[in-house]
Structures are given as C-alpha cells and as structure tokens.
Amino acid sequence: MSIVTVQLGQCGNQIGREVFNAICSDVHGMHGLCSKKENESYHDACKERFFSEEEAEVPVARAVLIDMEPKVISQTLSIAARSGCWRYDDRSHFSQKQGSGNNWANGYSVHGPRHREVIMNLVQTEAEKCDRLGGFFTIMSMAGGTGSGLGAFVTQCLRDAFPTSFILNHVIWPYGTGEVIVQNYNSVLTLSHLYQSSDALLVHENDVIHKICAQLMNIKQISFRDVNQVIAHQLGSVFQPTYTAGSGSHYSRNPLGDLMETLVPHPEFKMLGLRNIPQMPENSLAYSTFSWPGLIKHLRQMLIANAKMEEGIDWQVRPPRLDSSTPPSHSTNKPLHFNTSIANLVILRGKDTHSVDLGSFQDPSLYTSWLNPQDAFNAWKTPRAFNKYEKSASLVSNSQFLLKPLDSVVGKAWNMFASKAYIHQYTKFGIEEEDFLDSFTALEQVISSYTSL
Amino acid sequence: MTQSVVVQVGQCGNQVGCRFWDLALREHAAVNKKGIYDEALSSFFRNIDTRSGDDGPDIYKGKICSLKARALLIDMEEGVVNEILQGPLRDVFDSKQLITDVSGSGNNWAVGHKLYGCQYRENIVEKLRKTAEHCDCLQCFFIIHSMGGGTGSGLGTFVLNLLEDEFPEVYRFVTAVYPSGEDDVITSPYNSVLAMKELNEHADCVLPIENESLFDIVNKIHQMINSGKLGSIVKQNSLVTSSASSAKTVQEKPFDAMNNIVANLLLNLTSSARFEGSLNMDLNEISMNLVPFPRLHYLVSSLTPLYTLADVNVPSRRLDQMFSDAFSRDHQLIQADPKHSLYLACALLVRGNVQVSDLRRNIERLKPSLHFVSWNQEGWKTGLCSVPPVGHSHSLLALANNTCVKPTFIELKDRFMKLYKKKAHLHHYLHIDGMEQSCFSEAISSLSDLIEEYNELDATKGGPRTDPSRLKIAV
Numbered sequence: 001m002s003i004v005t006v007q008l009g010q011c012g013n014q015i016g017r018e019v020f021n022a023i024c025s026d027v028h029g030m031h032g033l034c035s036k037k038e039n040e041s042y043h044d045a046c047k048e049r050f051f052s053e054e055e056a057e058v059p060v061a062r063a064v065l066i067d068m069e070p071k072v073i074s075q076t077l078s079i080a081a082r083s084g085c086w087r088y089d090d091r092s093h094f095s096q097k098q099g100s101g102n103n104w105a106n107g108y109s110v111h112g113p114r115h116r117e118v119i120m121n122l123v124q125t126e127a128e129k130c131d132r133l134g135g136f137f138t139i140m141s142m143a144g145g146t147g148s149g150l151g152a153f154v155t156q157c158l159r160d161a162f163p164t165s166f167i168l169n170h171v172i173w174p175y176g177t178g179e180v181i182v183q184n185y186n187s188v189l190t191l192s193h194l195y196q197s198s199d200a201l202l203v204h205e206n207d208v209i210h211k212i213c214a215q216l217m218n219i220k221q222i223s224f225r226d227v228n229q230v231i232a233h234q235l236g237s238v239f240q241p242t243y244t245a246g247s248g249s250h251y252s253r254n255p256l257g258d259l260m261e262t263l264v265p266h267p268e269f270k271m272l273g274l275r276n277i278p279q280m281p282e283n284s285l286a287y288s289t290f291s292w293p294g295l296i297k298h299l300r301q302m303l304i305a306n307a308k309m310e311e312g313i314d315w316q317v318r319p320p321r322l323d324s325s326t327p328p329s330h331s332t333n334k335p336l337h338f339n340t341s342i343a344n345l346v347i348l349r350g351k352d353t354h355s356v357d358l359g360s361f362q363d364p365s366l367y368t369s370w371l372n373p374q375d376a377f378n379a380w381k382t383p384r385a386f387n388k389y390e391k392s393a394s395l396v397s398n399s400q401f402l403l404k405p406l407d408s409v410v411g412k413a414w415n416m417f418a419s420k421a422y423i424h425q426y427t428k429f430g431i432e433e434e435d436f437l438d439s440f441t442a443l444e445q446v447i448s449s450y451t452s453l
Numbered sequence: 454m455t456q457s458v459v460v461q462v463g464q465c466g467n468q469v470g471c472r473f474w475d476l477a478l479r480e481h482a483a484v485n486k487k488g489i490y491d492e493a494l495s496s497f498f499r500n501i502d503t504r505s506g507d508d509g510p511d512i513y514k515g516k517i518c519s520l521k522a523r524a525l526l527i528d529m530e531e532g533v534v535n536e537i538l539q540g541p542l543r544d545v546f547d548s549k550q551l552i553t554d555v556s557g558s559g560n561n562w563a564v565g566h567k568l569y570g571c572q573y574r575e576n577i578v579e580k581l582r583k584t585a586e587h588c589d590c591l592q593c594f595f596i597i598h599s600m601g602g603g604t605g606s607g608l609g610t611f612v613l614n615l616l617e618d619e620f621p622e623v624y625r626f627v628t629a630v631y632p633s634g635e636d637d638v639i640t641s642p643y644n645s646v647l648a649m650k651e652l653n654e655h656a657d658c659v660l661p662i663e664n665e666s667l668f669d670i671v672n673k674i675h676q677m678i679n680s681g682k683l684g685s686i687v688k689q690n691s692l693v694t695s696s697a698s699s700a701k702t703v704q705e706k707p708f709d710a711m712n713n714i715v716a717n718l719l720l721n722l723t724s725s726a727r728f729e730g731s732l733n734m735d736l737n738e739i740s741m742n743l744v745p746f747p748r749l750h751y752l753v754s755s756l757t758p759l760y761t762l763a764d765v766n767v768p769s770r771r772l773d774q775m776f777s778d779a780f781s782r783d784h785q786l787i788q789a790d791p792k793h794s795l796y797l798a799c800a801l802l803v804r805g806n807v808q809v810s811d812l813r814r815n816i817e818r819l820k821p822s823l824h825f826v827s828w829n830q831e832g833w834k835t836g837l838c839s840v841p842p843v844g845h846s847h848s849l850l851a852l853a854n855n856t857c858v859k860p861t862f863i864e865l866k867d868r869f870m871k872l873y874k875k876k877a878h879l880h881h882y883l884h885i886d887g888m889e890q891s892c893f894s895e896a897i898s899s900l901s902d903l904i905e906e907y908n909e910l911d912a913t914k915g916g917p918r919t920d921p922s923r924l925k926i927a928v
Binding site (some may be wrong): 010014028069070071072075095097098099101102103113145175176177178179181182210213214219220221222223225227294410411412414415416419420421422424425440441444445447448 | 733
C-alpha cells in the first residue's frame, strides 16, 4: 500500500524533500548488511510505499506540494530533480503569490476554501496513482500561516473526501523563543482543529532536534537544513519497511494502519512522540559499535524519564511500584517525573534484531491500566540496516512526552489572548474570539486527559 | 511573487526614493549575473520592450530589455524631479509616472493636503491604477515622505488616504522622516502633527526616521574611515551610506549619504520577499507579527553592520557584535533607546551566511537585557535570507515595536502646543478651503491618545507578573 505525502508551507516542503532524500539514499546505500534477496524485498516495499514507477526514469515521489508563495516549491522541485535519484511529479504542486502572512485565519478561512478544489484534485490524482492507498502523511509547521492554517483546512478536506483512509499529521513544534510572534495562537488553533480530523499527530520539536544537532551531531553552525535532515532520518527510521508481528515473512504493507492500531486506542489521545538512537555524525559511524542490550536500556530510560536524546538521561527516574494491593486505576503515589505511556512501538533495524530482548518494554508499570501490556507494546523489526547505522532503534510513543510542551504553548497563548493582542489580525479574516475559546477549551481537555494518566 | 510600488512625495521623499532605485539596481545587478528578468527583479521593476518606443509592452520572461521602476513621483515643485530625470536614473522612470507642479506647497500641510489633494486627485488615482494594472499581484505600497514640510507631509498623507480607499487590500508601509528640534521650518510641528493623524488612521506600518540619527551614523562612519585603525580597510561599496557609483567623479550631494541609509532600510525590508532563504519573512508577515493593536504600528528600525572591513573571515564574534549593535542606541534610525523601554514585539531579518543557530544563540544572549511586555515575553519574529547585501557577507535589520517612540511624539506634541497656544501662523492654514480649527484639535487629540496608549503599556513595565488563570476543565 502506498502513502501519499502532502507537504504544506515552507517547513513542510523543506522537510518533505529531506525525507525523500533520506529514503532514497538509504535504499541505494551499500550498507544494508543483509542478503541480496532481503535487500531487494526492502527496495520493492519502499518503492511501492513512497514512489510511483514512471517508465525507465528516476522514481517519482508520491507527493503533493502546497504553498501560498512560490519560492520554496520551485527550490524544492529543482533540488529534487538535480539529485538524480528521485524527483517530484512536475504537475503535483500548487502555489500562489502572496503567502499567508503567518496568519492562521488567512490560511484556514481564505486560502483554504478558495483553493480547495484545485488542491483536492491534485491529491485525488496522486491517490489514484496508487494501486492501494495506505493513507496520507501531511508535513507542516504549527507556527506559520500556510502549514498551520491551510494545513488544518486540508486535513479536514482529506477526512471528508477519504473517510476511511488513515491520516497522520507530522507537526513541527517551533522553537520556544520565537520564530514567529503569533506562533502560540497559530499552534493552538492548529492542534485543536487537527485533533478533530486527524488520526494521530506525530510531533517533532525544533528545540529538541537543535540540541541533537549541537550535542550529538557536533554541528557548529546549525542550519535549518541540518535540523531537517535529522528529522528526515528519524521519520525514515519509522516508515521504511519492516516486518510486524502479523505480516509474517513479508514486509508489512500497511504502515499507517498498523501504527494507528498499535498506538491510538482512544481518540482523546493522539499525540505521538518519536525518539531514535543512536544519532551521531556520519564520520563517527565507522568507529562506533553498539550492543542491543545497551541501546534498549537507553531507549527505555529515555521513555521513562522523558529524555529527548541519549545524552543527559536522568537515570534516577524509576517506574512506580505496582503492589498487588494498589487498585489498578490512578495510582496516586507515582513519582513526579515519570512518563506514563498508553502504548509504545519500538522499531529495530539492522544486525541481529531477531535476538533482541524487549521484555523491559512490556513491564506493566510503564503503562496505564487500560490495555493488557501485551497489547500496549509492539515491535517491528528488519535485519536490513538503515541509513548506514549498523543497529538502530526507534520509539514511537503515545505517552506524556508532549504534555509539558503542550501546556507551555497553551499557557503562553492564553496569556497573550487575555490582553487581546493581535486578535484584530485574526478577526479580519473571520476567526473570532469564540473560535479561540473553543480551541483553548479543546486543548485544555487534552492536557487534562494526558495529565491524569 | 508579489510586486510593490513606491510612491515618493515631496523633496525629501523623492531624494530618498532616488537613492532607493539607485541601490536597488545595484543590488540586483550584483545578484543577477545573467541579465535575465527574474521574479526578484519583477517585485520592483517592469521589463519593457523599448523597440517600439517608450510605451512598449511588458516582457515577463527572458532577457532584460529596459527596466522601469514601479514608482510614482509626486512633487509640487519641479526642481527635484527634474534633476532626477536628468541624472543617471532618467531611463528608469517615464513621464507617465510623474506628477509635478510649479509653485510648491510653501511648507503648508493644508496646501499640500487640501488644495493640491483636491486638484490632483483624479490624476493621482489614474496613475496609481495604471501602475497597479502592470502588477500581477500587488502586495504593498511604500510611501516615502517627510513630515515637516508641505508637499510630502500634506499631499503624501492625502495619497495615503487615497490608497486606503482605492486599494484597501494592499499594505501601506510609510517611511516618514520626522523633523528635528532645530528644524528651520517654523511650522514643521503643525505639519507633522496634522500628518500624524493620517498616519495613525490610514497606515499599516510606519517606519519613523530622524535626520539627527542619520547624521550621527554618517559621522560615525567618517570617523571610522578617517581614523585609519591598524590595518583595517573598509570596503567602499559596503558602506551603508554609499551610492551605487563607486567612481566618485561627481561630488556627492550633502544628503546622499543619509538618504542611502534609508534606501538600504527599504532594500533589507524587502529582501526576504525577493530572494530565497531558509526562513522567509514576507511583508504581510511583518505587519502581522509586529502590530498587536491597530494603532500601535510605529516600528523603530536599525541596520547593522554599517560597513564591512576588507578581510573576508567572519568569526562568530563579529556576527555576535552585529546583533549587539542592532540594539544599541546609536544604530537606531530615530533618537531612541529601545533597550531601556518596553518591547511589544521585535523582528530580526538576517541576510547572508547566517544560520538558525547563530540567531538562536544571540537571541538567548540578548534577551535578558531587554524588557518585553508581559503578554509577549518571547515576542521575536525572525527571518533568514540567503542573499547578503552588496559588499557584505551578512547583515541584520531589526524592527522593534517599542515604547521608545514615545519621547519623539511627546516632543512633537510640545512643539506643536508652543505654537498653537499663541495661534502662531494658524491663519496660513485656516484660509485654505476645507481647513478648520477642528482639524487641529482632532489632530492633537489623536496624537495625545496615541501617547496615552504607550503610557499605559509603559506602566506595566517591571510590575509584578500575574498570569491570567487558565480555563478549568471538569474532570
């Protein structure tokens, strides 16, 4: 089954390009570390998922590029074409002239309805190219106007037009100290609207990735390109082909569906965080070796202590002890920093994955009591190494990972809303104070739900 | 890609405007090596096929044939505009873009606004429409004028009104040059305050400029060049005050250096809209992020660096120095000290080889020393444009919505009241058709209200922060 990627706004398009780059270079790389047959299987599965076959040319990404101003899309198209190993479909993009001015209302209420037909036609065309449509993957930032506002509108349209397809929104959380002054308003409006139409929100925080670039990748002058490449690597590590428990001896064909099934048991809980280890500069790779027990131990502690990367993990945090006398619901004596999970998914790639012991992730004390621990935890594996890492492990988690960032964004937005600053810019385009209040209410609800896990 | 139109009104407006077109051509020439008419050029220039005469059709793609500025030049006396038309820029403008008269406005806002406004209204509207028709997607009008005179101030604000009526969807950015205390035009306070009312009500964003600040910057640069510090050679064409022609055959006119600074301001403001970058910042984003309340749209600007030394190496210390300078009082284009006043919002537009980590590092470093309003503690808007200005490897434009504009307005009000109390020179204004005493009282009350709004914000500075309580959800 194939995934159609919808790249929205400057951020969405810049990241999308890096994602396809990462996927392509992984597939063509010589470091599969597995049999030729395995490699071919992987290659085919990946192809089907992300690219459509045009006769005897470079593969064409299954993507729709949308932006309200032309510069980024034209740059994206030309960089992809110059890569020589993949490209975008020349007709599969839509842009306008003026941009959205960082105004969510402009993206949602003006550009959305105005260009709905054209955009949905492009999506329909891509969807029809797929033998079987596995769902939609949208990439957007929350801070600006197009990715956020138009992105929320397009997600709604996707839901209306494809009611039974899976929709996964990849959302970029902006730097805490401003890229855009009204970013908190835009974020609140985006998240509350996406929550209604999307199946799950997979979040990357710029601050976190920036730290990874600085401390793990040792990059001195970090550019957005560096940040985007790390994000692309992490996404690739989740969406490249794997074997799931139910797929038997074939690569699983329904990644989005599988993801939703394992991680989103309840519509109130849709926020997914992503961790990937190890992360290091490419030229150090040759000199490093890792053991699976070591990687798994680190990953588990990252989950429990809500660490953003494999350095600086707080090893003091422990899961609460579940006595037999404690009733299974709300244990009030939970240690404060402990990150409770609803469900977790671990993805292992590379050498000796079949022998890895993941028992520590099935510990019931990590989870809420709603699901059986066997259902709350899943693992996908492949012996085929990813992107030159001999062993790599990723964690996609529906847990309290994003509770603090969410609370912080809502708090700041509320603070600004109380003084009515900038509201006139939104009412100008039809988003009224009531709409803001609705969004705040919806998100406070989500915060409350995740807090009481 | 969008287009912008420059409307230059009065002597000051036209002189600054002239510098702008000169430097814009130089900037595009440096970037556009192949002579192809590209989208970046089209934001300010049309490309005309002049083989069939001056009125040829627009060429939208391909080689540059003849570039024409998207501009309207308005002046009620002919001297300045004629000089432009005889100078090196004569081919960039054509006669259809000019509106001139003979006798000037006599430093009288009423003459500019009411008399000439009425007289030339249709002519102006028609020419604006023509210019707009040549634009595929018109985003912004840049109006340049001085506040203290008659034409720029009066007719300039009349045009501002007109633009709001005729093109309500297009942004109006005003670059207004405020008179200094020692201004030799006695009635400049009247003209300025009358114009302020119009700016309050009809402009989207105003960039106030004061001659004193420009003068200080020019002096600073001269000192730097003449001090001949050990081994430091300044690249001539990198001076924020330099003109496009590096061969100084003609003596530069006295205000040229100062006007070049303002021209550079406009170039940097629009750079991210014209050229690519990893984090674009368009003009509508500037208005969106920097104007939290409709009337508080006065933005204090600063440009750094003022010059580049000839050595190519850019250690990050120098980069950091650039950021620090942007917040120092002697780099601001008005007499103000933003560091000691309250920030409502701040935008940093960086050009050249600067990455997001440099930006973050400097914001983190400078934040503690700046005061931000309680509801916008992290009020930063940032943009990264890959193309640096000519002669530099990187540059920074800082725009601040800051209460430090208040002293400028208070001073203006004081000077106005000094004259008004004695009814000095009022008769020159009142005998113009359409002018009444109420125009004056409304204008001063508009200014007072604005000052009061800034006062209220200042009162919150440094006070205890109580965040409003959040919504409670029933569990």
